[in-house]
Amino acid sequence: xxxxxxxxxxxxxxxxxxxxxxxxxxxxxxxxxxxxxxxxxxxxxxxxxxxxxxxxxxxxxxxxxxxxxxxxxxxxxxxxxxxxxxxxxxxxxxxxxxxxxxxxxxxxxxxxxxxxxxxxxxxxxxxxxxxxxxxxxxxxxxxxxxxxxxxxxxxxxxxxxxxxxxxxxxxxxxxxxxxxxxxxxxxxxxxxxxxxxxxxxxxxxxxxxxxxxxxxxxxxxxxxxxxxxxxxxxxxxxxxxxxxxxxxxxxxxxxxxxxxxxxxxxxxxxxxxxxxxxxxxxxxxxxxxxxxxxxxxxxxxxxxxxxxxxxxxxxxxxxxxxxxxxxxxxxxxxxxxxxxxxxxxxxxxxxxxxxxxxxxxxxxxxxxxxxxxxxxxxxxxxxxxxxxxxxxxxxxxxxxxxxxxxxxxxxxxxxxxxxxxxxxxxxxxxxxxxxxxxxxxxxxxxxxxxxxxxxxxxxxxxxxxxxxxxxxxxxxxxxxxxxxxxxxxxxxxxxxxxxxxxxxxxxxxxxxxxxxxxxxxxxxxxxxxxxxxxxxxxxxxxxxxxxxxxxxxxxxxxxxxxxxxxxxxxxxxxxxxxxxxxxxxxxxxxxxxxxxxxxxxxxxxxxxxxxxxxxxxxxxxxxxxxxxxxxxxxxxxxxxxxxxxxxxxxxxxxxxxxxxxxxxxxxxxxxxxxxxxxxxxxxxxxxx
Ligand code: NAD
Numbered sequence: 248x249x250x251x252x253x254x255x256x257x258x259x260x261x262x263x264x265x266x267x268x269x270x271x272x273x274x275x276x277x278x279x280x281x282x283x284x285x286x287x288x289x290x291x292x293x294x295x296x297x298x299x300x301x302x303x304x305x306x307x308x309x310x311x312x313x314x315x316x317x318x319x320x321x322x323x324x325x326x327x328x329x330x331x332x333x334x335x336x337x338x339x340x341x342x343x344x345x346x347x348x349x350x351x352x353x354x355x356x357x358x359x360x361x362x363x364x365x366x367x368x369x370x371x372x373x374x375x376x377x378x379x380x381x382x383x384x385x386x387x388x389x390x391x392x393x394x395x396x397x398x399x400x401x402x403x404x405x406x407x408x409x410x411x412x413x414x415x416x417x418x419x420x421x422x423x424x425x426x427x428x429x430x431x432x433x434x435x436x437x438x439x440x441x442x443x444x445x446x447x448x449x450x451x452x453x454x455x456x457x458x459x460x461x462x463x464x465x466x467x468x469x470x471x472x473x474x475x476x477x478x479x480x481x482x483x484x485x486x487x488x489x490x491x492x493x494x495x496x497x498x499x500x501x502x503x504x505x506x507x508x509x510x511x512x513x514x515x516x517x518x519x520x521x522x523x524x525x526x527x528x529x530x531x532x533x534x535x536x537x538x539x540x541x542x543x544x545x546x547x548x549x550x551x552x553x554x555x556x557x558x559x560x561x562x563x564x565x566x567x568x569x570x571x572x573x574x575x576x577x578x579x580x581x582x583x584x585x586x587x588x589x590x591x592x593x594x595x596x597x598x599x600x601x602x603x604x605x606x607x608x609x610x611x612x613x614x615x616x617x618x619x620x621x622x623x624x625x626x627x628x629x630x631x632x633x634x635x636x637x638x639x640x641x642x643x644x645x646x647x648x649x650x651x652x653x654x655x656x657x658x659x660x661x662x663x664x665x666x667x668x669x670x671x672x673x674x675x676x677x678x679x680x681x682x683x684x685x686x687x688x689x690x691x692x693x694x695x696x697x698x699x700x701x702x703x704x705x706x707x708x709x710x711x712x713x714x715x716x717x718x719x720x721x722x723x724x725x726x727x728x729x730x731x732x733x734x735x736x737x738x739x740x741x742x743x744x745x746x747x748x749x750x751x752x753x754x755x756x757x758x759x760x761x762x763x764x765x766x767x768x769x770x771x772x773x774x775x776x777x778x779x780x781x782x783x784x785x786x787x788x789x790x791x792x793x794x795x796x797x798x799x800x801x802x803x804x805x806x807x808x809x810x811x812x813x814x815x816x817x818x819x820x821x822x823x824x825x826x827x828x829x830x831x832x833x834x835x836x837x838x839x840x841x842x843x844x845x846x847x848x849x850x851x852x853x854x855x856x857x858x859x860x861x862x863x864x865x866x867x868x869x870x871x872x873x874x875x876x877x878x879x880x881x882x883x884x885x886x887x888x889x890x891x892x893x894x895x896x897x898x899x900x901x902x903x904x905x906x907x908x909x910x911x912x913x914x915x916x917x918x919x920x921x922x923x924x925x926x927x928x929x930x931x932x933x934x935x
Contacts, residue, residue: 252280254287259295260436261288262429270308271301273351279324282332289338295440297336298432299359300343307352326351326383333358339445343432344368344419349407353418354381357388360445362419363435364410365428370418371407377519378477378512378893382503384449386484387495391451393417395485399464403481449492461486474759475893477515480506510903514895518885521878521896525717526710528693528702529875537704538648541565544620546637547627548579548610551654554683555624557586560604561684562712567609567616571627580610586684614640621646622708624677626654634658635666642670650701652677653692656728657779660694660721672698677705678725680887681771688887689714690725715886720873727883729873730897733864736794736922737856738764743794743838745845746853748814749826754850755857761889764857765814766824768797769807773814777801792921796837800830855912862901863913866928906932 251274253264263284265271281299288294301307319325333340333355342348342356344364353370356362364370372381372389380386381402390398397416401408413419423431439445457463464482472478480502487498506512527533542565545556556566556579568583570576587604590596609616614637617623623645625637634653641651651674653663664674676692689709693702702718709716719725724732738751742765752763762770777798787793800813807813808822815824838845865880874880881896894900901909910925910933917923 250280251277252284254284256294257433258437259293259440260298260433261291261294261296262298262300262433263288265299265301265307268304271304271306271352272308272311273326273355274311274314275320275323277307278326278329281329282324285332285336285340289336294338296338296436297340298343298429298436299333299340299355300429300432301345301352303345305346305352306342306344306348307355308347326355330355330358330384334447334449336360337444339436339439339442341432341436341439343428344370345428347407349373350381351383354383354385354388357385357392357448360447361421361435361439363421363423363428363432364413364419365423366410366425368410368413369407370413371405372402373405373407375403375405375477375481376515378475378509378515379506380477380481380484380499380503382500382507384496384499386481386499387488387492388448389418390453390485390488391448391492394456395453395460395488396456398488399482399485402485403464403468403478449496453488455489473761473893474891476509476511477506511893514893514899517878517895517899518881518892521882521899522715524876525715525879525882526706527875528699528706528718531699531702533703535700535703537707538621538650538700540621540650540704540708542567542620542622543708544569544617544623544645546614546617546623546625548576548582549626550681551679551683552624552626553579553582553586554681554685555626555654555679556608557583557604557684558679558712558714559624560607565607565609567611567620569611569614569616571612573612576610576612580608583608615644617641617644617649618646620649622650622652622704624652624654624679626679629656629658631658631662634663638663638666638674639668642667645670649673650675650704652705654679657723660692661696664694664696671696673701675701675705676719676721676725677709678719680727686887687713687715688727688883689716690719690727690883691716692719692721692725694721715882717879717882718875720868720871722868722871722873726868726874726880727887729868730861730864730880730884731888733922734857734861735764735768737860738853739794739797740792740920741848741853741856742834743796743841743845744843744848745838746848747826747831747834749824750848750850751853751857752824754853757850758854758858759891759894761891767889769813769815769817769824770822772807772809773797773801774806792841794837794841796830796833799833799837856916858897858900859909859912859916860923862897862909863923863926863929865897866932867926869928870926902932906935909933 251267253266255262267274267277288297340359341361341363342359347369348356349371353372372385374381386402393416410422414422468478484499484502487495543559544567545552546569548568548570556568559566570579587601591598591601623641627633653676660676664671667674675694675697678690678692680686680688691705706716722729741751748765752765755763804810805812808817811817814830816827868874877898880898884890885892885896890896910929913923913925
C-alpha cells in the first residue's frame, strides 16, 4: 500500500488517514492509496463504518494546483475513481473536515455520506476563481444536497463558507465541539453505523426552484461575470444536475474540460499564483516576526483619510483620526458616518455593527493623540512641506516602533522619511487607492531605510484588511500610477490624432478594461493631474510632444464629473458620459497647432497603442527594480486599474500576444512617435 494513506481501527470503526504532506494535496498516488484503504475497510466484517480524515491537516488541501492543465499519468487511479468508490461504498463514510476543505477536497467530502466540520473550518468550491467549474462532481452533488439556489451561491459565487454558515446551508451535517475532531468523528460514525446501507448523495434528485430559475440566474450573473466565462459554465453545470446523475456528471465533465484548456483559465491560474507571490518581499525573510498593530492613526480625514479609516475599522482596528481643525474633522467623521448609514440602509450592516465601528473611532485635532497608535497612515494634502512637518511631529509623539506610513501618490517617500530623523527606519509608503475602503490594491512603498519588519508588518496589515499588497520601489507614481500615466498619455495623443473619447473608451472596454481612460480621468478629476503637470512643467522636455487639450479643459473649469463637464458632459444625478462636440473641436484645434493632420484611427490601433505603451513602461520599471517581478505588475493592474483578470494582467497578456510582436511594434512606433524607445527588459523578454 502507498504511504499516502493509512487505515487505523478504532473498535468497529475504520479511520482512513490521508497523509500527503505538507497540505494533503490531491497528488498522483493519493486516490489509489485511499481506494485501497476503502476496499480493505469494506471487505472487513469487523468494520461497520468509516471515517475519512486528513489528520490534523485539511482533508485534502484542494486539487494539486500544479497538476492543473497537465495530464494525469495513465493507469493511475484518479480523484474521480476515488469519489466513485466512496459513492459506491455500502458502509457509511463520515468525512472529518479539520481545516479548510475546498475544491477537490470538498468534492471528496460530497462523495462521503456525512460531513463533520471543525468549528474553525471552512468548506467551498472556489474553482470559478480559477476559470473552471468544479470538475469532480461537485456541481452535481451539491444541488442534490442543499438545493439549486444555495448550490448556485456556493459554486457560481466561489466564496468559501465558514463552519456556521456551512452548517446553516446544509453543506455539512454537524459542527464539532472544540477539542479532538477525530474522537467526535468516530462517535459520529458509531451513531450512523447501525442504520443500514448508506445512501449516496448521487442517488438523490434535484428540484427546479421555479420555471425561470436558470434564465434569472444567468441574467443576474451576466453583468457580475464581467465577460468571464467560468461563472456561466458553472451555471450550465448546475442546470445539468437536473438530468439523471450519470448524464449530468458527464455533461459537467465536458464543460469542465472545455474550460480547463481555455485562455481564461490560464490567465486566472496565473493570477492565483501571482497574488500569492506578490506577498514575498525580495531580500527579506518573510518568516520574520512582525510588529503588533491594534490601534491605527490616520492623519487627514479627506477623501483618502476617511476611506482608510473605514477600511481600518472594518478590519477590526481601533482608529484615531486626526484633522487640522474641528470643521475638517467633523466633515471627515460625517463622511464615515454616511458610509456606514448607507450600508445599514442597504441591509449590509446592522445598526449594532455600525455602532461598534463608530465606537472604535476616536476623532482628534491634536497630533499628540498619535502616541497611542501602533501604525500611523498620513493622508494629508499632496505637499512635501506639509508631509515633512507631520513626520517630524510623528517622530516626536509616537511610541518607539510605531510604523509611520504615508499615502502619498507621487512624492518621494525617502524625502518624507528624512523628516522623521532617527525614526527613519519606521517610515514607508502605504499607497491606498480610491475609494480606499473598497479598492483591493495596496502598494507598500519600500523607502530606502525602511526596516524589514516594518515592511512585513505593513504587508500583514494589508492582508488583514483583505487588500492585495504589492511592494513598490520609489519613483514618480510607484508601479501603478507611473505605468498608467503612460497609457493615459497615449489615449490623449490618440484623441488629438483623430479618435474621440468615446471611441477610445469603447475600444478599451471592449478589450475588457472596467472603464475607458477618459471616463476614468473624468471620474478621478482632471484638476489633480493638472496641478501635478503645472508643478512639474519645468522638468518637461520641450522637444517632446505635449498635448495641451487636458490643460485647456481645466482652464475652462471642466474638471470632470465633479463639475459635470470634462472629456464628456454629465447630466445632473447621472454618471453616464455624454460625448461633447466642444471637446472634439478643441482636439482639432490643438492638433492643428501641433501640425498634426487628424485621421481615422482603428480600434485595433487604439488598443495596441495604449497597451503596448503600458507594457513598454512596465518593462522599464522592471529594469529599474521599481517592481520586484513581472507578475506584480499584473497584480497591480488587475486589482487597482480595472485590467481584465481574464487576460491575466498586462504582462501575462503581452506574453500571450508575444513579446517579440510587442517589441517589433514598439520599434515601429518609435520611428515616428515620441516616448516609444524600447525598454531593455522588453528586448530581453522578446529575445527569450
Ligand atoms: P483631500 O484634500 O481630500 O484630503 C486631505 C485632508 O488632509 C484634508 O481634509 C485636510 O484638511 C487634511 N490636512 C491637511 N493638512 C493637514 C494637517 N497638517 N494635519 C491634519 N490634516 C491635514 O486629499 P485626498 O484626495 O484624500 O489625498 C490625500 C493624500 O492621499 C494625498 O497625498 C494624495 O496624493 C493621496 N492619494 C490620493 C488618492 C485619490 O484618489 N484622491 C489616491 C491615492 C493617494
